[in-house]
Amino acid sequence: MIETIRSKGIPVIAGNYDQGVGLKSDDCGCAYKTDEDKALGAESIAFTNKMISDDNRSYLRSLPAHLRIEFGVNTDPYHLLLVHGSPRKINEYLYEDRTDKSINRMMENAGADIMAFGHTHKPWHKVLENDDGTLRHAINIGSVGKPKDGDPRACYVMLEWEDDLDLNDPDGLDVTFVRVEYDVEKAAKAVEESPLPDAFADMLRKGES
Known part of the structure; x- marks a missing residue:
């Protein structure tokens, strides 16, 4: 790989x-x-x-540790931040039940309008409102390998927007979670035939940790 x-x-x-x-x-x-x-x-x-x-x-x-993408739409600059765990720590877990206030503060400190991250292997998307009424998007992209949300298919995210993107519109950014079928059983059997514990094969089959 x-x-x-x-x-x-x-x-x-x-x-x-x-x-x-x-x-x-x-x-x-x-x-x-x-x-x-x-x-x-x-x-x-x-x-x-x-x-x-x-x-x-x-x-x-x-x-x-991070990738930052700055792009302009009309005269408005936007910042997309790609991290693994969080901007603060590569192994910080950001679950969906993390408070909006906590994630908003984290994104503000990192200068991110859109933040895509993983680590938990559980996909979710939240639109967060700032004190001034502007919006941010926090997106857990899930996992291509070893999903943990009960769906064994691979998962990734597509971000799409029109030429006149306005992040102050909750629907301005189109976030699509894409699930991809693959031969889970073949992968699980390969694990069982390796020195790795068979428990990892069961995790693949169930899409669970």
Whole structure:
């Protein structure tokens, strides 16, 4: 997968797992809830550290934590910020029940009108209203691999807008969550045939952590 991304020159940011493997760490920066989950995570990152090439490890270390895209519509500049966890921390979990006030403050400090992030592997979209009545969009893009929302299909997001985009219009930005079918069973069986724990195969089949 790393070779494919590199060969196509696809801009990417570092995730917490990329950071851990890039640094040859035994810690992926995950917030495990049980000792069993922690043990599974340790096996996973140890396996990856064993399999990855030095060149690809170096590439992972080079990945940026954030990507900022500034674009103008008419005379209005907008800022799209791409992060893995949050602007503050690569492994911060932003769940849908996080208060609007908390996310709004985070985006204001980061100078973001639109913020796309992941880490939880659970997709959602909120339109947040600022004190001055202007709007921001917070978008968890879900996960292409290992979804955790009960849907085993891959998930990504398409952002679309018209030439006269106005983020003060709640419907001005079109956010579409796209689910993609793939051979989940083939992937699960490949996990079962590898040194990795079979529990990871079950997670793929169920779309759950």
